[in-house]
Amino acid sequence: MHTQYFRISLTDKCNLRCYFCHKEGQETGVPATLLDANDFIWASEVAINLGFKKFKLTGGEPTLRDDLPLIIKGIKEIGAEDISLITNGLRLQACSQALFDAGLDRLNVSIYSFREDVFKKYCNGRENDIDRLRDGIDEAIKCGFNNIKINFILNNFDRSDEFEDVLSFARDRCIRVLLLPRLPYNMRPGDHVYSFDDLYGFMKGFGIKKEEFITDSEEFSQKLLHLDNGAEVLLRFNTASSKNIFKACSKCSHKDECLEGIFPLRLSASGNLIPCLSRGTDEVMTYDSIKSRDKKQFIKAIKSVSML
Secondary structure (H helix, E strand, C coil): CCCCEEEEECCCCCCCCCCCCCHHHCCCCCCCCCCCHHHHHHHHHHHHHCCCCEEEEECCCHHHCCCHHHHHHHHHHCCCCEEEEEECCCCHHHHHHHHHHHCCCEEEEECCCCCHHHHHHHHCCCCCHHHHHHHHHHHHHHHCCCCEEEEEEECCHHHHHHHHHHHHHHHHCCCEEEEEECCCCCCCCCCCCCCHHHHHHHHHCCCEEEEEEEECCCCCEEEEEEECCCCEEEEECCCHHHHCCCHHHHHCCCHHHCCCCCCCCEECCCCEEECCCCCCCCCEECHHHHHCCCHHHHHHHHHHHHCC
16 A cells, blocks of 8 residues: 555535646546545545555545545544645635534635635636635634644746735734645646745745754655745645655656646546546546445455556
8 A cells, every 4th residue: 555545535525726726636527426425435544554644635625525624523433543635725614613523623725816806717716715714714713623734736936926915814814825836737828837845945035044854754845835924834845756655656647747646546536546646647437436335346346556
């Protein structure tokens, strides 16, 4: 087994249309049949019995599912050590209390920009979305979430003013910012795919007062930067491509697209295991085995991914 993380995409629907979205490796379009809450809980229990301990719930936008608290509560009750959620934050004001009460441990909120014109242009946002986003994060803090991170994707160094907005917002709420590079999906003129060294160089312009290395349970290194203005920024320095998680990685022509492939096993909303974000390896169909509760077949599918 390559990881303790089991990453689940609960839906491919979203209330935004960010042009750079990688859709968790899922095919575009809404699947005819999605897994239901009991399916996700059953699959998670099998994963836990195989040694997976941490679950990351994604989408699309997972908060669009009305049964999200039920899914979180169910996975927590069967023994998950840690459950985190990646969200665009637009519905947090309405659902934060239910998510916290269900047992959600951590929140990652993806923010492209706090500038309304930029957000509308690149994320197809609507009027007042920025207010909803800010209020949603504040509500999550009020409800008890004390481990919130903001994911900020940098595609152009000219966006330093927008990044400064996010840093100030995060600093005032004691939230760390995870600075991520742009992935090479749906590139537009002006987009750049930066290395982590590039991002570190970019951060020097904000004044680094102190820095320290952090190694997580997956042995991926992060650098925690304490800035002169009081903000804290995380940079990842290991990527899936540098670790060759699968044997197939060494021969993959999409290896440079693995910058966010840190969690190499994904269960899609339509019931397929997706080993690789950059689609360098094929999906493994598991919808039928999940629906029929064929534990032996589902375990075989998971192990087949581990053998890649």
